[in-house]
Amino acid sequence: MSQVGLFKQEVQIPPQGEPVLELKDLYVSFHTYAGEVKALNGINLTLYKGEVVGLVGESGCGKSVTAAAVVGLLPENGGVKSGQILFEGVDLLRKSRKEVRNLRSTKIAMVFQDPMTFLNPVLTIGEQLREVFNTDKRRLAQAALEYDLAQLREQEAKATDDAQREEIRSRIIHLESRRGNPPTPRRGHKRKVLDSLAIDALNKMRVPDAPRIIKEFPHELSGGMRQRVMISMAIARDPVLLIADEITTALDVTIQAQILELLKILRKEFNSTILIITHDLGVVADLCDRVAVMYAGDVVEVADAESLYAKPLHPYTQGLLRAVPMLTAAPTMLESIAGSVPDLIYPPPACRFNPRCPYVFDLCRQKKPELIEVEKGHLTACHLYTEGGKRQSHS
């Protein structure tokens, strides 16, 4: 029990400070031969600094599209129809391609489900990591200076006669004076510094034997190791926002546990905001402060993790939670949600969940429900909780 108590404290919800990312009435569509796929249907979501938010839903609900829209990586046939994506208060949709690209390499980072698609198969891990660090000239120069200092200090400790020690000492003093304005590293020297940065980054991800790993190619690593490499690349430049899209889906359960543990350490050490996209309600429960549930292109419920699992408000969330097989000695049947996910070319009118909803009534087919705050910090988009609704709160 005491262990649980301790742990609870660690994952306490950070004070809701300034918003890092705000999605406002975001509509995204894809154009296909069959018609216009209305993938995001005006979603609203806010991520605050330092929190871990889970975005859950079944395949095709739009969770990955949301992420792609944020990082500006929607496919050619898709685009944002209307709405805003505010990152640190600035609308990303008003920025040029180049500016968004620049942001992607510095402040917003993303890790995907299948690392093999995103690692270059013909370059070693070291080459790919060095490339990331090489983009930040200032930090590289800083690292080179620190690297030199460490080596000089080592030499100083080993030095035998006073004259030699004196000379090393003066070089140390000279370098320390350049700390605020580090010199550009020499060419041959850069490689060593970059390697040490790469090894450091891998060590942070608890990669065993990092000096060997940087000489290996992606195919020589296991799935879990590749994912660690991807994460270390993503956080190499201390992003403000890290988006993790189904990063543990392809992994075995014991390796998944290792990666989840790593993410918990990450959030403590780096204090970045993390958006976890997953279909696994277990992963969300384990990791997230707040959860947003998506269905057919709508955010239908947003709440802190405890409330969402203890008292889901939206009928879809309720059904989803009941459909998960729990570890119980239950000869009983699982409850499933009748029907299947709608075709987003011809989505149901008004509330997109209405054809499958057990509580459906007339209003649900006439008007799209807004995301409203039903209890403190607990939002849902469902007419059951609006004025025309049958109940204010559903137990």
Place this chain on the structure above:
Amino acid sequence: MNNVSFEIPRGGTFGLVGESGSGKTTVGRCILRLIEPTSGQVVVNGVDITKLKRKQMTPYRRMMQIIFQDPYASLDPRQTIKGALIEAIRASGGKLPATEAFARAKRLIELVGLNEDHLYRFPHEFSGGQRQRIAVARALATNAEFLILDEPTSFLDVSVQAQVLNLLKNIQQEFKLTYLFISHNLSVIAHMSDRVGVMYLGKMMEVADTQTIYSRPKHPYTHALMEAIPVPDPAARRQRAILTGEVPGVVHLPSGCVFHDRCKYATQKCRDEIPVLEAKETGHDVACFYANDLNLQPLTLYKMA
């Protein structure tokens, strides 16, 4: 796969769980002789089927059916569902008049929650969940008594997975079917099985009743595996003992106990000798020298209904 033994009573469900490369699928295929075992026996109703000739296997092939993981790969894209079902019905029922075969196909498709219209469609017109329903109907078409379910729901979303699991439970009761349920998903296995076997690197590590294995596992690997399950309940957040390292390759197996290099209790004996799967308690088989001495902490994940 190496030295795997277990029994399934008629009408029961045996869950086989393990990480990728543990050999659980190979076990399923060996039972059907889709892969010939190098040595050992597969005894069905008292007969060792590994010694049977091709012709003699036929009745057993009818009796035992397999449902695969990928519903998109297990149906012929150019055959209607009607064709697929009638082919299976004919294969087992001999010369049936067309009307009778069709009537059976109709009964089967309704049994799995679809309707007659679906018989005239092609596989590409169905969703993943519907395809798995069709796979179930086809398996039942041969009057199968024993189904091997190889990750039948791992391609499906949670809400659809629930529908398929319910269907499988219903038809099991209705037709007194026996299941071998293979999955990497520990929650699904817990929901479906009476008895569970845990595999690691081709070896059976532990076999026990579902409740026993989820609450009082005796093998350190099983214990670590159960601890790694992310439970969909934030109230159950816990500091977990994380299993370090990764599954070694199956080509160069570790000496002695295959788990020793990741096991925190390993001794010299574990590195040198291979533990055999033996009963450490009634109905609880464990392949570990120290199964009764470790006193692994009981797990509280598993709740009685």
